[in-house]
Amino acid sequence: MSIPALHPLPRPEGEVEQLREVWRPPGGVRFLTVVNNTYIGIFYIGTALLFFLLAGVLALAMRTQLAIAENDFLSQDAYNQFFTMHGTIMMFLFAVPAVEAMGVYLLPAMLGARDLPFPRLSAYAFWAYFVGGLLFFCSLFFDLAPRGGWFMYPPLTMKEYSPGIAADFWLLGIGFIEISAIAGAVEIIVGVLRTRAPGMSLDKLPIYAWAMLVFAFLIMLAFPAIIVGTALLELQRAFGWPFFDAARGGDPLLWQHLFWFFGHPEVYIIFLPAAGFVSMILPTMCGVPLAAYRLVVIALLATGFAALGVWVHHMFATGIPALSISFFSAASMAVAVPSGIQVFAWIATLARGRVRITVPTLFVLGFLFIFVLGGLTGVMVGLVPFDWQVHDTFFVVAHFHYVLIGGMVFPLFGAFYYWAPTASLRPLSERLGRWVFWLLFLGFNVAFFPMHVTGLLGMPRRVWTYSADMGWEPLNLLSTAGAYGMGVAVAVFLVDLARNFRPFHDKGGAGDVWSAGTLEWIENSTYGVRSIPVVDSRDPLWAHPDLADCTEAGAYFLPGTATGTRETLVTSPLDGRPEYVVQLPGPSWKPFVAAIATALAFYSLTLEMVLPAFALGALTIAAILAWVWDSDRGPARPPVDVGGGHVVPTYAAGRLSHAWWGVAVLVVVVAMLFAALFFSYLYLRLVSPDVWPAATGHALPAPAWPIATAALLLASGAAIAWAGRALARRRPGRFGWDQPALVLALAALVGAFAVELVGQRSTGLVPQHTSYAAVVYALIGLQGALVFALTVMGLYTLARSLTGRLGPVRRVTFDNTRLLWSWAVVQGLVMTALLHGAPRILD
Amino acid sequence: MHSAAREFVREMLEMTAGPLVWLLYLLVMYGAAAVHCARPAADAADRTPLLIAGGALGAVAIGLLAWSVLRARRELASESTSDARRFVDRVAFALGVFGIGAIVWTALPVLLSPACGVVTDAAQRSW
Numbered sequence: 001m002s003i004p005a006l007h008p009l010p011r012p013e014g015e016v017e018q019l020r021e022v023w024r025p026p027g028g029v030r031f032l033t034v035v036n037n038t039y040i041g042i043f044y045i046g047t048a049l050l051f052f053l054l055a056g057v058l059a060l061a062m063r064t065q066l067a068i069a070e071n072d073f074l075s076q077d078a079y080n081q082f083f084t085m086h087g088t089i090m091m092f093l094f095a096v097p098a099v100e101a102m103g104v105y106l107l108p109a110m111l112g113a114r115d116l117p118f119p120r121l122s123a124y125a126f127w128a129y130f131v132g133g134l135l136f137f138c139s140l141f142f143d144l145a146p147r148g149g150w151f152m153y154p155p156l157t158m159k160e161y162s163p164g165i166a167a168d169f170w171l172l173g174i175g176f177i178e179i180s181a182i183a184g185a186v187e188i189i190v191g192v193l194r195t196r197a198p199g200m201s202l203d204k205l206p207i208y209a210w211a212m213l214v215f216a217f218l219i220m221l222a223f224p225a226i227i228v229g230t231a232l233l234e235l236q237r238a239f240g241w242p243f244f245d246a247a248r249g250g251d252p253l254l255w256q257h258l259f260w261f262f263g264h265p266e267v268y269i270i271f272l273p274a275a276g277f278v279s280m281i282l283p284t285m286c287g288v289p290l291a292a293y294r295l296v297v298i299a300l301l302a303t304g305f306a307a308l309g310v311w312v313h314h315m316f317a318t319g320i321p322a323l324s325i326s327f328f329s330a331a332s333m334a335v336a337v338p339s340g341i342q343v344f345a346w347i348a349t350l351a352r353g354r355v356r357i358t359v360p361t362l363f364v365l366g367f368l369f370i371f372v373l374g375g376l377t378g379v380m381v382g383l384v385p386f387d388w389q390v391h392d393t394f395f396v397v398a399h400f401h402y403v404l405i406g407g408m409v410f411p412l413f414g415a416f417y418y419w420a421p422t423a424s425l426r427p428l429s430e431r432l433g434r435w436v437f438w439l440l441f442l443g444f445n446v447a448f449f450p451m452h453v454t455g456l457l458g459m460p461r462r463v464w465t466y467s468a469d470m471g472w473e474p475l476n477l478l479s480t481a482g483a484y485g486m487g488v489a490v491a492v493f494l495v496d497l498a499r500n501f502r503p504f505h506d507k508g509g510a511g512d513v514w515s516a517g518t519l520e521w522i523e524n525s526t527y528g529v530r531s532i533p534v535v536d537s538r539d540p541l542w543a544h545p546d547l548a549d550c551t552e553a554g555a556y557f558l559p560g561t562a563t564g565t566r567e568t569l570v571t572s573p574l575d576g577r578p579e580y581v582v583q584l585p586g587p588s589w590k591p592f593v594a595a596i597a598t599a600l601a602f603y604s605l606t607l608e609m610v611l612p613a614f615a616l617g618a619l620t621i622a623a624i625l626a627w628v629w630d631s632d633r634g635p636a637r638p639p640v641d642v643g644g645g646h647v648v649p650t651y652a653a654g655r656l657s658h659a660w661w662g663v664a665v666l667v668v669v670v671a672m673l674f675a676a677l678f679f680s681y682l683y684l685r686l687v688s689p690d691v692w693p694a695a696t697g698h699a700l701p702a703p704a705w706p707i708a709t710a711a712l713l714l715a716s717g718a719a720i721a722w723a724g725r726a727l728a729r730r731r732p733g734r735f736g737w738d739q740p741a742l743v744l745a746l747a748a749l750v751g752a753f754a755v756e757l758v759g760q761r762s763t764g765l766v767p768q769h770t771s772y773a774a775v776v777y778a779l780i781g782l783q784g785a786l787v788f789a790l791t792v793m794g795l796y797t798l799a800r801s802l803t804g805r806l807g808p809v810r811r812v813t814f815d816n817t818r819l820l821w822s823w824a825v826v827q828g829l830v831m832t833a834l835l836h837g838a839p840r841i842l843d
Numbered sequence: 844m845h846s847a848a849r850e851f852v853r854e855m856l857e858m859t860a861g862p863l864v865w866l867l868y869l870l871v872m873y874g875a876a877a878v879h880c881a882r883p884a885a886d887a888a889d890r891t892p893l894l895i896a897g898g899a900l901g902a903v904a905i906g907l908l909a910w911s912v913l914r915a916r917r918e919l920a921s922e923s924t925s926d927a928r929r930f931v932d933r934v935a936f937a938l939g940v941f942g943i944g945a946i947v948w949t950a951l952p953v954l955l956s957p958a959c960g961v962v963t964d965a966a967q968r969s970w
């Protein structure tokens with residue numbers, strides 16, 4: 001049975017040519033300006049792979065050093081830099097970007113969209129990551145790489161114990177990379193919720209899209225904590241604000257809280273997308289739909305929440321009260337339930353179908369095997385007496401490589417082999433693929449299984465060498481041999497890529513070589529699918545064998561370009577009803593320039609070149625403003641018929657607009673930044689009441705100050721609301737009250753910030769003196785950053801208004817600014833209540 | 844203004860109420876325990892305030908979830924809704940039940956474990 005065509009076929013001549021023309025990537029050097037996901041996605045995956053290779057080379061160097069006792073291949077100092085860089089690059093520059101990149105590449109095709117909702121943002125995020133990451137890696141060549149381990153615990157990373165700028169490279173570099181991860185999460189959330197094919201309601205969403213949705217939510221909620229953590233540590237290192245310095249009321253444990261609030265979800269951020277790969281590959285290879293789809297969705301959601309609630313289990317040995325520990329142990333055990341559900345769904349799928357043993361299947365089976373073993377050793381390190389034995393030994397190194405390589409690298413390689421035919425004219429080689437798999441699988445076990453034993457024999461991690469009479473030598477040699485085996489596996493993979501991977505072809509890829517059921521297997525070009533199909537099942541290509549051909553023939557939505565530009569269909573989040581056609585931006589140098597300027601600005605700061613950093617910051621802002629200037633284009637034309645009698649507008653503002661949803665995600669990110677600082681305030685108050693005003697006798701600003709701040713904030717909120725109403729009434733070419741209202745709102749907002757700052761300073765509060773003062777100024781600083789951003793956005797909105805680019809209909813720019821504005825008012829009020837209320841009420 | 848966005852957010856909150864309420868409960872109890880244990884040792888030894896707070900909050904949380912689970916069941920019983928809505932209600936139901944179980948499970952320590960002593964032999968995941 002097939003889904004009836006929405007318009008008469010065949011489609012008129014020239015329609016598909018026009019579509020192709022509109023989406024054609026620029027040639028020559030301007031190829032660097034491409035923005036659409038089929039290109040950016042591949043660049044992104046390639047770069048993540050590059051960092052995997054670089055960190056892998058570091059791992060081989062470490063293994064070479066450890067192969068024999070008292071080796072002098074690497075000095076102690078070099079070894080410290082190597083394990084720090086290896087761990088950091090693998091976690092931050094390989095694992096997270098690799099799974100995010102796969103999402104950027106795969107999701108639009110899988111959802112039936114032409115592109116992600118904010119193509120230039122993807123381009124920006126990619127280039128920032130590419131340049132920022134490479135510069136970070138280069139710190140190794142100048143002996144400037146950090147040495148503090150991948151979680152950079154203070155006090156070791158405080159200026160006193162890590163002088164120089166190596167640690168700053170880590171703090172600014174990684175803090176910056178997180179920003180690009182967050183940009184990707186915005187794309188993924190809005191993309192999955194708003195750009196699905198009509199009919200693809202939440203119950204028909206491919207399971208991978210669910211996994212990526214949970215992934216993106218975790219990034220949105222957890223990454224702000226590490227950004228705040230790195231910012232605080234950097235403030236301490238650069239300016240002496242004592243957040244982590246016990247002598248002045250700080251606490252190194254604050255870092256651990258902020259780090260692990262991010263660090264535990266990080267494990268799931270890496271693992272959930274990988275589980276998503278497995279849940280797509282297995283059904284195809286077994287020829288049956290995924291077993292227990294709904295239970296798997298439930299498990300994904302439960303895991304996502306649970307991941308946010310168990311960070312303290314990384315800090316059990318730090319003197320936390322027994323009661324709190326019991327909470328978190330209990331919660332950590334509860335996480336086992338949803339993970340178990342996932343595994344059973346895979347086993348049930350395997351049991352229901354006839355399995356084809358292809359290269360992707362091999363990687364999935366390898367994953368299951370290794371992951372179960374990693375889980376077992378996880379249970380072992382979870383046992384209290386056992387953990388005491390193996391704490392900080394190679395047993396732990398073995399355990400987490402089983403989890404990370406088994407849980408993420410194997411599914412990722414499976415995914416490469418599985419989805420390569422969607423991107424490349426030729427699939428990857430099944431023959432070479434088998435070599436890659438067996439070499440990787442055997443090499444991995446030979447390398448890491450013996451480490452359990454060396455760990456039990458007492459070999460500590462993070463030491464550059466050991467003495468021969470410890471008896472560790474044979475096992476270490478074995479591990480090193482295994483590591484080289486893995487190196488060979490990766491080399492064979494590169495040969496396979498070089499011989500067979502042919503991306504960026506007009507015709508898309510080799511097509512549906514596995515007889516899979518989901519939309520990404522319909523012929524896919526730069527513009528995505530020819531027409532956007534109607535979906536009425538979870539495996540549309542299995543339900544309707546001719547769906548691919550009909551889609552190709554242009555039978556369904558938007559068979560050509562309706563607005564004459566790049567576009568895609570925006571649908572409703574719950575049930576996927578067509579809502580409007582969004583015009584998408586095309587290639588541009590602006591996001592490219594903005595990204596490179598941002599990266600260079602951060603590194604100038606690291607090198608303490610303040611003026612260049614400011615200049616580059618200004619360039620970044622200018623480039624970003626130039627890039628968005630032509631994005632809020634207003635309705636291109638009256639509502640268009642996208643097929644099947646659906647006549648939808650070509651523009652939307654307010655909450656209907658996908659851009660509003662993007663800003664809403666951003667608001668949550670800002671709110672989490674604020675929450676992390678709010679938590680820091682309460683935490684420091686709890687551990688160091690003796691530096692709070694009641695104990696030191698430091699006077700608080702008189703009540704008039706906070707009252708003035710609050711009044712100004714409320715005035716600002718009222719004025720921006722007034723501007724919104726005035727804009728709705730404005731007639732073209734006439735004076736509107738929205739402009740003065742906006743100016744008023746801006747003045748009040750800046751005023752509120754200034755009053756708060758001056759009020760605190762008037763009492764002689766100096767951030768370097770106590771952790772109390774430091775955290776007060778940190779909160780004000782965050783508000784200041786937000787006010788700065790809104791000043792730029794407010795003036796930009798005003799400029800658009802003055803040049804006639806803002807009106808009662810064409811008002812996305814205003815609505816977005818206003819959304820963030822409302823949050824700034826709320827955040828300011830909460831902050832004022834905290835800073836002036838807490839010291840008065842608590843003491 | 845368009846209210847579909849608000850409607851969708853409401854549906855998603857209902858769908859994930861189980862783990863959401865559990866997470867909030869955990870965080871609040873963690874904060875309460877930390878504050879309680881920061882008091883002078885003599886006061887901290889008495890667990891009664893924590894028991895009362897944990898019990899009362901737990902009851903409220905479980906009550907909320909029970910209501911949400913029943914609501915989902917009622918919706919499921921009515922035939923008129925779309926596939927997507929039924930799916931959301933089913934997930935809400937299962938996650939609500941899961942949330943209630945998880946709250947009881949994580950609240951047990953308040954009853955069973957010593958209040959504020961520092962444990963020196965606890966396992967720590969040291970990645």
Ligand code: HEM
Nearest residue numbers: 056059062083084087090091095149150404461462463483
């Ligand atoms: C490709 C094969 C790999 C090999 C041979 C390898 C080897 C090593 C070695 C020798 C260490 C240092 C042990 C020590 O002295 O403490 C290490 C640490 C580490 N590795 Fe790997 N690794 C590999 C892949 C990975 C992957 C794929 C990830 C993550 C996705 C990863 C994450 C880490 C982390 C987080 C550390 C800890 C760094 C620290 O102590 O700060 N590794 N690895």
Ligand SMILES: [Cu+2]
Nearest residue numbers: 264313314968
């Ligand atoms: Cu953890």
